[in-house]
Amino acid sequence: MTKYKAMIGLEMHCEINKTDTKVFSSAKNGYSSKSNEFIRPLDMAFPGTLPVVNKEAVRKALMASIILNCKQPEYLYFERKNYYYPDLPKGYQITQETKPAPIGVGGVLTYDCKDEEKTVRINNIHLEEDSASMDHFTKMSLIDYNRAGVPLLELVTEPDFRNSDEAVAFLETMRAIYQYAGISDADAKKGQIRCDVNVSIMDSDLDESNPENWGTKVEMKNVNSFGSVKETIDYEIARQIALKESGQYDEMEQQTRRWDDEAKETKYMRGKVDAIDYKYFIEPNIPKFKLTKEWIDEIKSSIPPLQRERKEKYVTEYGLKPYDAKILVKDRNVSDYFERVITSGIKPIDAVNWITTVILGAVNKLEISIDEFFITSDILAELIGLVDSGKISKNQAKNALYEAVQNEKNPLDIIEEQGMEQIQDESSLKEMVCTLLDEHPKEVDDYLNKGLTNVVNFFLGQVMKQTQGKANPAKTMELLKSELESRR
Numbered sequence: 001m002t003k004y005k006a007m008i009g010l011e012m013h014c015e016i017n018k019t020d021t022k023v024f025s026s027a028k029n030g031y032s033s034k035s036n037e038f039i040r041p042l043d044m045a046f047p048g049t050l051p052v053v054n055k056e057a058v059r060k061a062l063m064a065s066i067i068l069n070c071k072q073p074e075y076l077y078f079e080r081k082n083y084y085y086p087d088l089p090k091g092y093q094i095t096q097e098t099k100p101a102p103i104g105v106g107g108v109l110t111y112d113c114k115d116e117e118k119t120v121r122i123n124n125i126h127l128e129e130d131s132a133s134m135d136h137f138t139k140m141s142l143i144d145y146n147r148a149g150v151p152l153l154e155l156v157t158e159p160d161f162r163n164s165d166e167a168v169a170f171l172e173t174m175r176a177i178y179q180y181a182g183i184s185d186a187d188a189k190k191g192q193i194r195c196d197v198n199v200s201i202m203d204s205d206l207d208e209s210n211p212e213n214w215g216t217k218v219e220m221k222n223v224n225s226f227g228s229v230k231e232t233i234d235y236e237i238a239r240q241i242a243l244k245e246s247g248q249y250d251e252m253e254q255q256t257r258r259w260d261d262e263a264k265e266t267k268y269m270r271g272k273v274d275a276i277d278y279k280y281f282i283e284p285n286i287p288k289f290k291l292t293k294e295w296i297d298e299i300k301s302s303i304p305p306l307q308r309e310r311k312e313k314y315v316t317e318y319g320l321k322p323y324d325a326k327i328l329v330k331d332r333n334v335s336d337y338f339e340r341v342i343t344s345g346i347k348p349i350d351a352v353n354w355i356t357t358v359i360l361g362a363v364n365k366l367e368i369s370i371d372e373f374f375i376t377s378d379i380l381a382e383l384i385g386l387v388d389s390g391k392i393s394k395n396q397a398k399n400a401l402y403e404a405v406q407n408e409k410n411p412l413d414i415i416e417e418q419g420m421e422q423i424q425d426e427s428s429l430k431e432m433v434c435t436l437l438d439e440h441p442k443e444v445d446d447y448l449n450k451g452l453t454n455v456v457n458f459f460l461g462q463v464m465k466q467t468q469g470k471a472n473p474a475k476t477m478e479l480l481k482s483e484l485e486s487r488r
């Protein structure tokens, strides 16, 4: 790849699922296994209905715009993108193109890729409505309008990525931003994130700041997992280099392709001549709205600590290793779980060990989100508390957790049922020790008069045997020694 370099630009769609209602109607913004449950007449494009802008959606879009260091426009406006498709009953999508100005333009974002800091320029971010979704069967298709009108953010980067690792690292950073800012759950599995990937290659020695030197853009539509984004880019770079090497690259037309996940290749969809003219114009049913400096400032000050800040706090304030801190902040739900555990008084360093090993191990195996896990942060906190106070040993806690995961049981119940709690009670332990010493005069004599100090271990073993391992070993040892000495 030294002869050529890749130019990669991303268009990332993310549903804002953290508003109560849709972007232009009062229908609930949510998921339902029941089709067409969350709909209002506007979402079906009934005659006479008019859009009403959801201020909360605009607020969240502005928050994203501010985080991406974009410039916000003086006035908010929307535009119509005209085309017909059954999932779009109005015959147009309400969106924002680049004229006069979407909710954010000209931003820049710093992200980490393999522990190296990178930056990407943001061309723009805009707010639009999602379409309905369709289920296709052999003889018919069904339309579900639950998704119609869900607020959607589209972010367009400049072609600043040079390889698939950078592109994926950026997408992961964006997903975290949306999650930590409370804009979206950004769950690709639920279709909340969708990406278009643009790839071209150019000779390495040419000046990339001059767009005339760029190669021909190939766009891959709707690549829906980060893994597929990586595969798409790697495949497309190799395909385009092969064309270059065989002298066919210059004839290649600008085109739209798609990623075929079964064949593991990109497939041609349409060329430039088939490009659709969307006949954009300003949406006349939504009056322009002034975005005051006061409102923007208020939104700016309400941005919660994001991934980077949380990670920094974990390292500097809680003394966690950067590696562990990174694991915790990767997913906001995990970071929140960790924070709930330590708010109940558990030391951060203890909490992180349990979470990164047993808890995340189980969650990953079950392929669920940590907040769907039946071992809640409260249960874990109580369990660690039992270890800290010496009621059970670390090993017992670990065993209870493993057994809990296997049998989907509450580990605290397992501890109780199996009587794992250690015997701490001094008087009952002392009684046991005295009886034991009375029953073994020879061993006591060995200890007192022959200097065979190892005998204490024999006695400790006896106590453990009698209590089925439940006696607190340190306490028992202490009692044994003092009782033996008192018989001198």
Ligand code: ADP
Residues within 6 Å of the ligand: 007, 008, 009, 010, 011, 156, 157, 158, 159, 160, 198, 199, 200, 201, 214, 215, 216, 217, 218
């Ligand atoms: P269009 O007008 O066809 O949608 P844009 O200029 O808006 O194209 O760019 C869409 C995306 O394609 C952006 O992410 C941009 O960075 C990327 N892009 C543009 N030109 C190239 C290129 N030559 N190679 C790779 N990506 C490109």
Ligand code: MG
Residues within 6 Å of the ligand: none
């Ligand atoms: Mg575009």
